[in-house]
Amino acid sequence: MAIESxxxxxxxxxxxxxxxxxxxxxIIALATICLTLVILSAIFAPWLTSHDPQxxxxxxxxxxxxxxxxLGTDAYGRDVLAxxxxxxxxxxxxxxxxxxxxxxxxxxxxxxxxxxxLADAVMMRVMDGLMAMPGVLLAIAVVSLSGATLTTVLIxxxxxxxxxxxxxxxxxxxxxxxxxxxxxxxxxGSSMPKIMLKHxxxxxxxPLIVQGxxxxxxxxxxxxxxSFLGAGISPETPTWGNIMAEGRAFFQVKxxxxxxxxxxLSIAILSVNLIGDAARDALDPxxxxxxxxx
Amino acid sequence: MLGYLIRRILAAIPVMGVVALFVFxxxxxxxxxxxxxxxxxxxxxxxxxRIRTQLGLNEPLYxxxxxxxxxxxxxxxxxxxxxxxxxxxMVNQRIEPSLSIALSVMLVSILVxxxxxxxxxxxxxxxxxxxxxxxxxxxxxxxxxxxxxVLVQVFAIELRWFPVQGFRSISRGFGPFFxxxxxxxxxxxxxxxxxxxxxxxxxxxxxxGEDYVRTARAKGINESGVLFRHALRNxxxxxITVIGTGFALLISGVVVTESVFNLPGIxxxxxxxxxxxxxxxxxxxxxLTSGVYVGVNLLIDLAYALLDPRIRY
Numbered sequence: 001m002a003i004e005s006x007x008x009x010x011x012x013x014x015x016x017x018x019x020x021x022x023x024x025x026x027i028i029a030l031a032t033i034c035l036t037l038v039i040l041s042a043i044f045a046p047w048l049t050s051h052d053p054q055x056x057x058x059x060x061x062x063x064x065x066x067x068x069x070x071l072g073t074d075a076y077g078r079d080v081l082a083x084x085x086x087x088x089x090x091x092x093x094x095x096x097x098x099x100x101x102x103x104x105x106x107x108x109x110x111x112x113x114x115x116x117x118l119a120d121a122v123m124m125r126v127m128d129g130l131m132a133m134p135g136v137l138l139a140i141a142v143v144s145l146s147g148a149t150l151t152t153v154l155i156x157x158x159x160x161x162x163x164x165x166x167x168x169x170x171x172x173x174x175x176x177x178x179x180x181x182x183x184x185x186x187x188x189g190s191s192m193p194k195i196m197l198k199h200x201x202x203x204x205x206x207p208l209i210v211q212g213x214x215x216x217x218x219x220x221x222x223x224x225x226x227s228f229l230g231a232g233i234s235p236e237t238p239t240w241g242n243i244m245a246e247g248r249a250f251f252q253v254k255x256x257x258x259x260x261x262x263x264x265l266s267i268a269i270l271s272v273n274l275i276g277d278a279a280r281d282a283l284d285p286x287x288x289x290x291x292x293x294x
Numbered sequence: 295m296l297g298y299l300i301r302r303i304l305a306a307i308p309v310m311g312v313v314a315l316f317v318f319x320x321x322x323x324x325x326x327x328x329x330x331x332x333x334x335x336x337x338x339x340x341x342x343x344r345i346r347t348q349l350g351l352n353e354p355l356y357x358x359x360x361x362x363x364x365x366x367x368x369x370x371x372x373x374x375x376x377x378x379x380x381x382x383x384m385v386n387q388r389i390e391p392s393l394s395i396a397l398s399v400m401l402v403s404i405l406v407x408x409x410x411x412x413x414x415x416x417x418x419x420x421x422x423x424x425x426x427x428x429x430x431x432x433x434x435x436x437x438x439x440x441x442x443x444v445l446v447q448v449f450a451i452e453l454r455w456f457p458v459q460g461f462r463s464i465s466r467g468f469g470p471f472f473x474x475x476x477x478x479x480x481x482x483x484x485x486x487x488x489x490x491x492x493x494x495x496x497x498x499x500x501x502x503g504e505d506y507v508r509t510a511r512a513k514g515i516n517e518s519g520v521l522f523r524h525a526l527r528n529x530x531x532x533x534i535t536v537i538g539t540g541f542a543l544l545i546s547g548v549v550v551t552e553s554v555f556n557l558p559g560i561x562x563x564x565x566x567x568x569x570x571x572x573x574x575x576x577x578x579x580x581x582l583t584s585g586v587y588v589g590v591n592l593l594i595d596l597a598y599a600l601l602d603p604r605i606r607y
Contacts, residue, residue: 129312132584136546137564141320141576144568145331221437225550228439229565244439252458255447262440270435277431 021282022275031274038268042088051079053086053238071260074243075250083238084261090239091220091268094154098219099212101158106165107204111196113166114173124170127163135160139222140231148233157222161215168211169204176203206283213276217269224265240265302595306588313584314366317577318359332375332573345375349573366581372574374567381578385560391461392548392559394471398479399544400537403486408533410487411494412521415502426491433488438547442481442554449477459556478555482547486540493536497529504528530601538594545583 023029041048057077065072071080109127113120142156176182177200185195226232227241235242240261247257321328329345330337345351350358365372371381414426450458456477462470501507502525510524511517549561556562560579567575 125308126312128309129316129584131542132309132313132587133316133580134542134545134549134583134587136549137580137583140565140568141580144571144576145321145573217435224437225439225546229550229553229568231565231568251443251446252451255443258440258443259447262437262443266436266440269437270432273431273435 021278024278024282028274028278031271031278034267035271035275038088038264038271039092041085042092045082045085045089048085049079049082051082053078053082054236055079065256071256072254074246074257080243080257080260083243084240084264087238087240087243087261088264088268090150090233090237091223091265093150094157094223095216095220095272097154098158098161099216101154102161102165102215103208103212105158106162107169107201107208109162109166110169110204111173111200114170114177114200115192115196120170123166127166130160131163133160136222136225136229139226140229143226143231148231150233153223153226153233156226157219161219164215165208165211168207172204172207173200176200210276210280210283213272213279217272217276220265220269220272298599299596302592306592309588310585313581313588314363315359317580318362320577321573322355328573332571334571348373348375371578371581374572374575376567376570376572381575384563384575385578385582388558388560388563390463390559391552391557392561394464394475395478395482395548395551395557395559396544398475399482399486399547402479402483403490404537406483407487407490408494408526411491411533412498412526414491414495415498416517416521418499418502423495426495430488430492433484436484438482438485438550439554441484442478442551445477445481446554459554461555461557461559474555478551478557481554482544482551485547486544489536489540489543490533494526494529494533497532498525501525501528527601531598534594534597534601538591541587541590545587 021028022032045053055078057073059077061073061075061077063073063077071084074080074083109123113123138160139153139156142159143152146152146155182195182199185199190199223232223239224241224244227235227239228245230245232241233239235246243261244258247254247261250257321331327342328349329342329351332345332349333341350361353361369382373380374384377384410426410429414423417423446458450456456473460474462474464471498521504525506528507520507525510520515524548559549564551557552559552561553565564576564579566572567579
């Protein structure tokens with residue numbers, strides 16, 4: 001029998017990761033549905049409510065729920081439902097943006113650190129330093145100094161996430177570069193960029209998809225914390241954290257100002273985390289061992 | 295062992311160096327005049343000048359950095375621009391609430407999470423296991439301020455078992471202190487319990503299949519002896535690691551919890567400093583919390599050698 005005809009189980013399939021894990025168990029399926037609903041309600045917010053989330057109406061302040069205002073109004077007479085629907089846009093945008101940005105930067109740093117020993121020593125000390133700073137403190141400091149815009153909030157949330165990606169990519173690269181196919185590529189004289197992009201980077205795809213979902217969940221949470229502490233995007237912009245921050249003063253009068261956005265925020269983060277867990281089980285079985293053995 | 299100790303302490307120096315450099319550059323790299331950023335939009339030229347002199351902003355960058363580090367090493371963390379009080383003195387006045395919460399959360403979480411994780415691994419695949427795992431995903435996902443307000447609504451406003459907010463020093467009696475620290479502790483413990491229980495379960499699952507566990511059972515040792523004396527001791531290293539790395543989460547959590555329950559701790563101090571752009575205080579708080587994080591993880595690394603005789607350096 002010709003050896004070449006034997007199937008090689010080590011080769012990843014060409015078709016790419018399947019999305020079947022999104023319905024692996026009833027709970028994961030529920031999480032997928034919840035997240036889809038949250039995303040759709042954020043995208044189609046203008047069609048789901050006729051109220052302007054920023055329109056001030058002092059005469060209508062702190063009205064209870066009614067058929068006109070399904071969740072009532074806040075301290076400035078704005079429709080709470082409209083603010084919550086529009087608020088989802090910022091949260092999801094930050095979650096996606098932070099995941100993509102930190103993965104792009106972390107991938108770059110991780111590939112170089114894993115490949116060049118000299119760069120590794122320096123980069124990993126920098127990453128250790130970044131990881132030592134509590135993420136929320138670092139983020140509120142960055143935002144307060146550079147002004148609270150969507151971009152600065154995104155940057156502030158992304159910085160503490162970069163070391164996690166860089167370390168993950170580095171560990172994958174360190175084990176992959178010992179593989180015979182990488183040694184073969186090196187001895188055949190392949191160029192450095194080609195080895196990195198063609199032979200090393202594909203190994204990082206599955207763990208990065210998993211890590212990306214966890215980063216998205218953590219970024220949504222951090223954005224809400226920043227807004228809640230008063231150090232996030234300016235208060236008139238509806239975000240879940242901002243609605244809750246304004247609700248703090250009226251908590252004893254109208255607790256729903258905190259509970260509704262809090263509920264949606266929790267559902268969104270919970271769904272993303274559950275999907276991340278399912279993705280890890282489906283795409284990256286080795287990750288569990290890495291986590292347990294570090 | 296002594297060699298390892300020294301190497302490990304030396305390794306913490308570059309980490310703190312990076313933190314110091316980052317904190318230093320934070321103000322200098324933001325676009326615009328640092329003095330103007332601190333003073334705000336309505337500052338007079340005189341105020342700007344005063345800030346520049348106070349922070350040494352007229353000196354070259356590297357001189358500023360090294361003289362700043364030199365002062366740090368001598369215990370001078372700067373003076374608040376708002377209250378003119380030395381930062382360390384401010385921290386000292388407000389450390390008690392933060393330390394109380396951090397320590398009680400750690401204690402409660404370890405006492406709750408480790409047995410939960412052990413039982414989940416022992417009853418692997420049963421409803422108990424699924425319940426613990428579900429609890430840990432929820433604990434990880436629901437933000438501490440949402441949990442905090444739910445607890446306040448139920449236990450402080452409806453049932454009136456606890457005060458809504460505030461802090462009372464332990465020196466004024468344990469009862470009032472305990473009353474006010476319970477809800478914040480419970481609120482913040484969720485995420486830490488989730489983290490530790492998850493890791494305990496994973497580590498225990500790893501060791502429960504080992505030969506020595508089978509041998510212990512064959513010798514007729516009762517099940518709790520097998521689980522806690524034979525298995526847990528061998529699963530301890532990753533669990534303790536996650537207690538250490540989770541410390542960063544705990545610090546961030548304390549900042550938020552203090553805002554929810556209106557506790558006058560260093561978290562509130564930091565947030566107030568950020569809102570007032572009191573830069574020396576912000577710098578010092580990031581440095582101090584990072585220092586505590588590095589110190590805790592250093593101690594944990596050293597604890598490995600004592601806990602696990604297989605680790606020899």
